[in-house]
Amino acid sequence: xxxxxxxxxxxxxxxxxxxxxxxxxxxxxxxxxxxxxxxxxxxxxxxxxxxxxxxxxxxxxxxxxxxxxxxxxxxxxxxxxxxxxxxxxxxxxxxxxxxxxxxxxxxxxxxxxxxxxxxxxxxxxxxxxxxxxxxxxxxxxxxxxxxxxxxxxxxxxxxxxxxxxxxxxxxxxxxxxxxxxxxxxxxxxxxxxxxxxxxxxxxxxxxxxxxxxxxxx
Numbered sequence: 001x002x003x004x005x006x007x008x009x010x011x012x013x014x015x016x017x018x019x020x021x022x023x024x025x026x027x028x029x030x031x032x033x034x035x036x037x038x039x040x041x042x043x044x045x046x047x048x049x050x051x052x053x054x055x056x057x058x059x060x061x062x063x064x065x066x067x068x069x070x071x072x073x074x075x076x077x078x079x080x081x082x083x084x085x086x087x088x089x090x091x092x093x094x095x096x097x098x099x100x101x102x103x104x105x106x107x108x109x110x111x112x113x114x115x116x117x118x119x120x121x122x123x124x125x126x127x128x129x130x131x132x133x134x135x136x137x138x139x140x141x142x143x144x145x146x147x148x149x150x151x152x153x154x155x156x157x158x159x160x161x162x163x164x165x166x167x168x169x170x171x172x173x174x175x176x177x178x179x180x181x182x183x184x185x186x187x188x189x190x191x192x193x194x195x196x197x198x199x200x201x202x203x204x205x206x207x208x209x210x211x212x213x214x215x216x217x
Contacts, residue, residue, distance in 0.1 A: 021204035
């Protein structure tokens, strides 16, 4: 059985949990606490799995073949377990959904990642208030762009693409969860709020949520 090294609040880990659940793949969660004892991700043992000391890491088999980076992991799952599909058949539609995922994973998320926030406070000497302002600015600006894309696209249905949850939803829901936890203003993002609510009604999303993880606090 696959092992997912995960932190309950990590949005990158959350994405992979959703993808695994949507595909009905069995896996075991191995908690990696990003705050306890200075960060369990920084231990030599974990760095053997993930040299960049980030979660998630997905150990595929007993031979210890391990993947890192959530985008690569979700793409691997899609290629090796194509049914049910997270991406549509049309190449243009696939590119559109990948662009949404990349906007979240590469433009929004890196700016509010834990190690960035720690650097702002510990090295740049920002106050907690200023750190939170940084967080909210980039998340709200990024999600506002995603809202515009979704609200103008006729292919959006109950979910990011039609009425079947898939690739882009795996990335959107975790980012919304973090935004809500940090009290970001999402009041002008009705499409995002609607899609997020629809996703959370489904067990694959609900089971992947932070509060239902073994390391949840």
